[in-house]
Amino acid sequence: MLIFLRRRLVSSAVPLAFVVLGVFCLARLTGNPVNLYLPLSATPEQRAAFSAEHGFDQSIPAQLWDYLGQVVRLGFGESLRTGESAADMALTAFPATLQLAAVTMLIAVLGAILIGSLAAYRPNSLADRTASFLSMSAASIPDFWFAITGVLIFGVSLGVLPTSGVVGGPEVWVLPVATLLIRPFGVLVQVVRGSMVAALSAPYAKVARSKGASEKRVVFGHALRNATTPVLTVAGDLTIGLVNGAVVVETIFGWPGIGKLMIDSILQRDFAVLQAAVLLTAVTIFALNILIDVCYALLDPRVRQAVPA
Template identity: 40%
Template sequence: MTLTVHLFQRLANAVALLLAVIVLNFCLIHLAPGDPVQVIAGEMGGASAEVVAALRAKYGLDHSLLEQLVTYLGKIATGDFGYSYYFNEPVLSLIQQRIPATLLLAFAALVLAVLIGTTLGIISARRPNGLVSHAVTLLSLAGYSAPIFWTGLMLLLLFGSIWPILPVSGMTDVVNPKTGLAYLVDVLQHLVLPSLTLALVFMAQYSRLARVNMIDVLSADYIRTARAKGLSETVVVFKHALRNALIPIVTIIGLQFGNLFAGAVVVETVFSWPGMGRLVFDSILRRDYPTLMAVLFFSALMVMVSNIVTDLVYRLIDPRIRVGTK
């Protein structure tokens, strides 16, 4: 079985799973308590029965659940995600406006967590009983146990009041808008606290995982052989040991992408980051079914894509793994 055939099979499985996710999300959201028409009518200050009926007809809520599902699937197939009840604009336009900010935050946090967490794990693994190893373990436990929103609030308090050297709200400076390179620097400055908040939890996990795997790999026979040949410790650690120790870490990266996205939603709310977080929050409160289902659709899509990419990277890191072998 070639890599191309394997990739095709994974894509086919992903499409089937995505269809199941769409159907499940649709049914759960529409069966949940609450009525979007009543929410809209309440924001209008009340509405007559005729207006309520007109709203139901406008949004297709006057049909049975099965008819609504069939209609929705047909629209999804053509790339039509519907019209937002609350924002009063196409849902796809809302997603396109906000998803880049969420992806930027998620990937920045992922890079920080993997690089710093893996580095700390490698350092502590070289001397498992040393002071540095115990300090890394303590910091990892603290970072893992602290809730994301609490960490964000503490950083917001620290850098917003006690030591105000970084922006604590938004993605750019709306008072003094910038362009060009100054705009990029402004975005990066606003990105520091949200990405660090989100990275701390996952950084703790990667440091612990890297430490455990590096300790296991460094005790292997081929590592002792490499040292016996007179190779430097740097070559032994980074060329021979690290490659095998990275395999579980790469696997966890793909599996935890959904958690990373969920954490980004919380962080965006704390730091007023203009991504999907506030969009999800408003959609839930207003029973904005089309927007909420679209957000869940793209979330599931990103998780599936990350799993497929992880599978490919897994094979690149370890040449022993071949498609079709057990």
């Protein structure tokens, strides 16, 4: 297992290095912050002083060298907007994204296991066909369309749910979670149903029935346990997608997470905050990938046995 983990850590180092370089280059493509933070009437001396204060008067290679030094020291400078530490701003915003993703995936996994298992118990029944139709429809709906429609119906027309922010009770979670939930839930129902159909027709399920095991025990005790491996893999990938793709939802609903922080930093050309937010997200995604692979290797010994010494 240690060899497997070491190999995954080494293989993740190269793409992470590309992320570090890529975010530096792409941030500079958004434009010169001097033009945004100083008025049009600013004198050349004022523009030069602003550039010198924040290091924009240096050459791009020199700025890159300073940036790499900050990455090594885990310090990303200060925000141009607020003067706060860029790393502290990213770390403050990130828990809101993780909470949103965790709640969404918990509901998606539990609901998909229940509905997918019930659908697989009687293949081609009305319940199975209904679950398949609804899950495939859910997996096909764009999240931004669902979010805007939810705001229009439940926020504007009916006025029963808040449309932005996190101030209030549980109702502030409904629209953001529902928007993030719909696609993972649809995908997971299909995965659970397919895995459970195969598991329920496997020889060990037939042996369990012949020994007098109840259908409940066969479904949730034998079949579900053996069907968890593909479900875990897909759920892990979907979780990574939620962390990486929460930008749209956080922007629409004003959720104070890392995605909204990225968008605000791009619009404000706040390079330090943008670099800290993107790198923190990238490290989290790589860590989640490694955790998923480790869990997969624990469930399936063939994975770690295939890793050369």
